[in-house]
Amino acid sequence: MADDCAIALGQSHLNLYQRIAEDLATAIANGEHVPGERVPSVRELARRLGVSISTVTQAYGLLVDRGVLEARPQSGYYVGLRARASAPEPSKSRPAVQPMPVSTSALTLEVLAGAGDPGLINLGNAVAAPDLLPTASINRCLMSVIREMPELSAVYDAPFGRPELRAQVVRLAHGAGVRAAPEEVLITGGCQEGVTLCLRALARPGDTIAVESPTFFGTLQAIESLGMHALEIPTHPRTGICLDALEQALAQWPIRACVVMPTNANPVGSCMELAERQKLVELLARHEIPLIEDDACGDLGFAPGPRPPACKAWDRDGGVLLCSSFSKTLGPGYRLGWIAAGRFAERVRHLKQMSSFAPAPLQQVAIARFLARGSYDRHLARARAGYAQRSARVAAAVAQHFPAGTRVAQPAGGTVLWVELPEGLDTLTLYRRAHEARISFAPGALFTAQKRYRNALRLYTAPRFDERMDTALRTLGLLAQQMQDEAVA
Ligand SMILES: Cc1ncc(COP(=O)(O)O)c(C=O)c1O
Secondary structure, eight states: OEEEEEEGGGTTTSSOOOHHHHHHHHHHHHHHSOTTTTTOOOHHHHHHOOOOOOHHHHHHHHHTTTEEEEEETEEEEEEEEESOOOOOOOOOOOOOOOOOOOOOOHHHHHHHHHHHOOOOOEESSSOOOOGGGGGGHHHHHHHHHHHHOGGGGSSSTTTTTOHHHHHHHHHHHTTTTTTOGGGEEEEEHHHHHHHHHHHHHOOTTTTTEEEEOOOOHHHHHHHHHTTEEEEEEEEETEEEEEHHHHHHHHHHHHHEHHHHHHHHOOOTTTBBOOHHHHHHHHHHHHHHEEEEEEETTTTTTTTSSSOOOGGGGGGGSSSSSEEEEEETTOGGGGEEEEEEEEGGHHHHHHHHHHHHSOHHOOOOOOHHHHHHHTTTHHHHEEEEEEEHHHHHHHHHHHHHSSSSOEEEEOOOOOSSEEESSTTOOOOOHHHHHHHHEEEEEEEGGOOOOSOOTEEEEEEEOOOOOOHHHHHHHHHHHHHHHHHHHHOOO
């Protein structure tokens, strides 16, 4: 590594130690260090980079977790012998930039239904890991609420959400750099409902909605159910939506709204640079196009420390509708989310009231109590570290078990991993074969309105990485290799 360890400033969402780790991983992937080779000692690298010993120790620790390096006691760190270096990352996507009707819901429902089968090893999920949720603490809050407010389920409660929960949401939003007033906050039945309500408030059937490509299948389902069209914008798996392409699309098409996941996007795990966030907000404001910011995974960044500010932090005219939920952080079963809808708050509130009268109160009060205790940040720090480590283990297993030519995204956070198999391998066929082997995953076709990502799949990384998981990934890799061999035969 010459200037070798030159730190890619572009990756500013990463911490210093992660950037050092990424640079070394890239150097290894590029063949600059071969398996079994000793890498510079911690002290030597710290001296060369002018950083602390603990920063390099953390970087090496991350690479050991990913299987890229091996630590040999009394000897130092070596490039892993078994691990083919971490797989290269996918390139920026190149969808056709034109509005298209969406018809993914049948396949999505089939995959979701299949994933519910308890006999399957489910690598198609994106939910939080049960062992990384504070369920016992929240259960205690629920019990106290039931004891103290037994009448709460006997009424249609506050139509826009309980004041104590809205106050906590205001506090959480502040942590994402957003100053929202409690009256701007609307409690929803999850982020999916939030995004759907925003789409309904902003656009009509036939209207065009710009989205990242690939994008979360739930967003495509919402667009499909509302008879709108998706306009997919090229997206980089690490830095997110390409603003040049979006700007061109804005000039060419009558876009009504834009749905973007700037932080830890599902499925690719991208995280936009801070300057790009500001540019995105300003670009859309200039065109008077509202931005629906899906922040469902925003609190699950792998890097320790504060999360990046949401795009809404740069919102000057109320044009950003920030949607999030507690599904990934506290548990999906509470079905609680929220929207800070800026200048559209009134319209979104009306739609919410007309569609479900009021959000369920018991769990709102319980979650508000849990948040008021102040242990959320501690819980989150533990969960984020767990997800980072588990994601790295899955990425290393994919690099090891999947056919040569496989590309693996480098998510900045979240619970999923985007994988692209060599061109020509069809993951819908792989999906059916894997099903026979009792393994499920989310095929790439779910994440686009176009005929794209047929060689891609999304894997679930949140569960504790164990023998069963490793075997399932090895089996998937073998099935993919078989398909590859059949294609050449
Ligand atoms: C990006 C994104 N948005 C929205 C959702 C839906 O979240 P909720 O369960 O809060 O409705 C998910 C869930 O996986 C997600 O990943």
